[in-house]
Amino acid sequence: MKKRSPAPAAGLRTPSWVGWLFVAPALAVYAVFVLRPIVLTFQYSLYRWDGIGPSTWAGLDNYVKVFTDPDLFDSILNAVKLIVFFSAIPVLLGLAIASTIRRIATSRLALVARTVLFLPQVIPLVAAGIAWSWLLSSNGLVNQVFSHLGLGGVTRAWLGDFSTALPAVGVIGAWVLLGLCTILLLAGLSKIDPAVYEAARMDGAGPLREFFSITVPSLRQEIGVCVTVTVIAALASFDIVFIATQGGPGNSTMVPGLEIYYLAFSERQVGMASALAVVLMVLVLACALPVQWLTKDRSS
């Protein structure tokens, strides 16, 4: 942490109201287009409303429904299951990959890789969804590979099968996020003094020991960032699911974001959509805050 310079002499200090004048425009658009809608979401969630006619007071009925209606609650469960693919796989695999390629992190190949692995972050998620829908279709490359490996028995329309649709959506998310995690973690690794590794090696530590005693603890902050970003991406997923499965088959890949969209704009259940939206916002905060707190770098 850099040392902050002391406050300037009283005569030179800008009066507070000037500061607030600088903040005012940003605060105004933020209040109108974010804060007000947040408050309204809470308000809507307490009413029964079809979006056109008069609304009637519903109290907490909508919330009760979110947690008892199997269709609604399943959407939340699906989002939680997606965390395995969007978050656990990219972070763990990213850690393994980053520590394997640590030694060649400055080579030309690694520099090229840095660019290539970022591609999924740059393209619209919609395009990723379309490309993967095709790869995972019954005629797609994934099945082609399985057939070549003599596993023709497992081939199927991965996104259209009740038992594989959700994991298949998860694979798309993992593809989008793996590169980002790997590169973030690699950047963190490059900050560790190589002497620490050499000392460990002198003491006879194997690669596994090295990984758990040096790599993981030093990367605490980066791991925290990866987990936060990917967990939010899983819970708030919309684009990929919308394009790849639209929540189907049946309800097997329905996620809260998509359910909110359907409830509010197709089924005209604005109150219910808002209750689910509140639950989603709270869920995201409840996951993001502890991770931030746990991985915060307290030494600085």
Next chain:
Amino acid sequence: MIVGRREAWTGRLLLVLLMAITVMPFVSLFVTALHPSGSYPPGLEWPRDPHWGNFAEAFRAAHMGELLKSSTLIVLGVVPVSLLLGTLAGFAIGHLRMAGRNLAFLTFVLGLTLPFEGIITPLYYQVRDMGLLNTRWAIILPLIGLFMPFAVFWMRAHFVNMPEELSESARIDGANVWQLFWRVHVPLAMPALSSLGILLFLWTWNQFLLAIVLVDDPMKRTMSGALGAFQGQWGTDIPLLSAGSLLILAPTLVIFMIFQRRFVTALLQGSLKG
């Protein structure tokens, strides 16, 4: 060292494999796009007679020219204003440090993790009541608001580290706050500003939810939103859909290639700070 060399080779192999997996969907799209329109080609197979014309046809079918214009207009509406407002607020909170700055900062940070789906319903009715539904303003104005938490957060992080002496000497020379901001601090903030600009450009260009909810006409949407409509319309014609998808993601790819280094740094810093 033998161990070291073997490790380096495993590393290289792993990297190449990872890159192959990353690029595979693009390759598949490309190869598929060359098959005869309306056919249902198997996975990855180079066509006997590549139909390069599919790209031209998709360009027409997707009205790419109009789409590019629409997305550009939206980006021009969102990014400069967001940069300006975010910088003004970040400067006040990080550098002027007025009383109550922590409250202001906390209010913005509150919105950092907000999923857009959380507020999309009231946003729809609000935009409708403003009479902006189905115009590009329906995407531009809410996006500026939604970008404020990150923009303010980012610019504050920059201004907090600027030495106070800088401002003091300018003030002694008789500069008022406005001049201090524009003549001293904005020029120094250019690296932070350009990274932020890149991120905001990307997030605007790829914005999907706001586009499909608030604007019915695909021609007034972002690229991403239009691609959604294109899929609905041409979803059964796989080669044409693939060609269209490639065309629609081409602009971001081109810009990414040009500003490669800046992009990667911006994204890295962006996720670290966020």
